[in-house]
Amino acid sequence: MATNEQGRSATRLAERLIELEGPKEVLLASGEWMAYRLERDGFQWLKGRNSLERRVDGRFERMRLEGSRWNKRGKLIEFSIVSLEVFDEGLKAWRQSNPGLTVERPESVEGIVCAASFLEISREAKVIVTLPSDRLAVVDGLCEHVREVALPWFSSSEDPENLAEVVSDALLRPTGFGQDLLEFLVSRGFHGEARSLIRRAISLGDSCSDAIREGRDLAISGGRPNWHSPQALGWSGEVLGLL
Template sequence: MHLTQPDDLIVRLLEADKPTDVVYVGAACLAGMLDGFGWVRSRHSLERRVSVRREVLQLEKSKRNRSGHLIEFTVASLTVFDEDLGAWRRANSELTVRRPESVESIVCASSFLDMPGQHSVVLTRPEERLTRLEQFAAHLRDTALPWFASTADPAQLARTAPDALLTAWGFAQDLIEFLVSTGHHLQAQALWDRVQEHQPAHRQAFVAGRTMAGTGERPRWHTPEALGWSASVLDLL
């Protein structure tokens, strides 16, 4: 896999000494090992754009990094944004919950630390850097990329969305809005049915959300009431 990397990038990876330089060059190399991803230094993230969809692997440098002792970075989270979903929310404020503007286009997100296996890559020794990045890239292809794929097709999303996204404080409500915004109303209904089956302990909160919809209130993002509210205002009941 490293043969696809530009020669100058490999040289920079092997010769870099300062932890920040190693991390940034290492991240650029890692992006080149993942299909379609690029390194966005200003956001410290690996990102892939497919039309209006943006998939993000957020990186964090270790606070213990020091030349000759430790140079490490972690994939902290995975997030999906969709520009059309953001536009739909802006145009249909009465059909979406109250949320910060920074997550106006969010489809879903997860901590990578909750996934099994390796979460970080150590690049302290120059002679080991390329091999370690290749191993980490293989791990991301087995874990992160399937996670992104699970919500990429709205026609299948009600079946393929991971259970971890469908908790009462998770991203089921965002996914339901995404499906409605793309015209997949039946998928939205199927996802709502799946949420109710997986979250029986929160049915009272769902009822409270439907009551809020009836009185013209708008719940806050990431609350169990938001799910019942969305089911009501988006006509999924």
């Protein structure tokens, strides 16, 4: 019975995706179909945010979709996965309990672990679904691409024991998310891995090592950097006793 109901639901979603004509409606139907195809991976469609979202044990992952500004009914319907974001409730609580050990962030990102533009890490972030007959195949292809690129990106920051080795270099460069990842490790009690993260960032080149040194000097002098500033990672390394 449940299988039959799931089949009918899938049929309705597929019919909507094929039959709709307006760009906004097709985007929403595409998101719903992606959620169906990615259901086994734990994702749900939040149409109010145009995003596919997954929540597990206080961890929140989000992929946000966006339609092209050039979309026009009957002419072009294109959309992209534009961003990937990871949040953690435990990290948010740690920051709220230790304001002197972190920096000010907008309230909406108090629990941020890391984020990336999917357009920068994927060559297949955009899809064209203008032709109704192509939509199911095109969106299914995007779902497979999500499994190949986006899901490994999410997984790279999931395990504190391996995070320092497997997260992308881009997250550790100046103005990246090194500070946020460092605080995530410390909030979980992984101080050794946090030190490994700093050493890896230093190994990325002079711009990274110089920024870390400047951040350490800033902390020693009693200063405080802005979130996402080049000095943020070195500052946190010093105030958290990791350097």
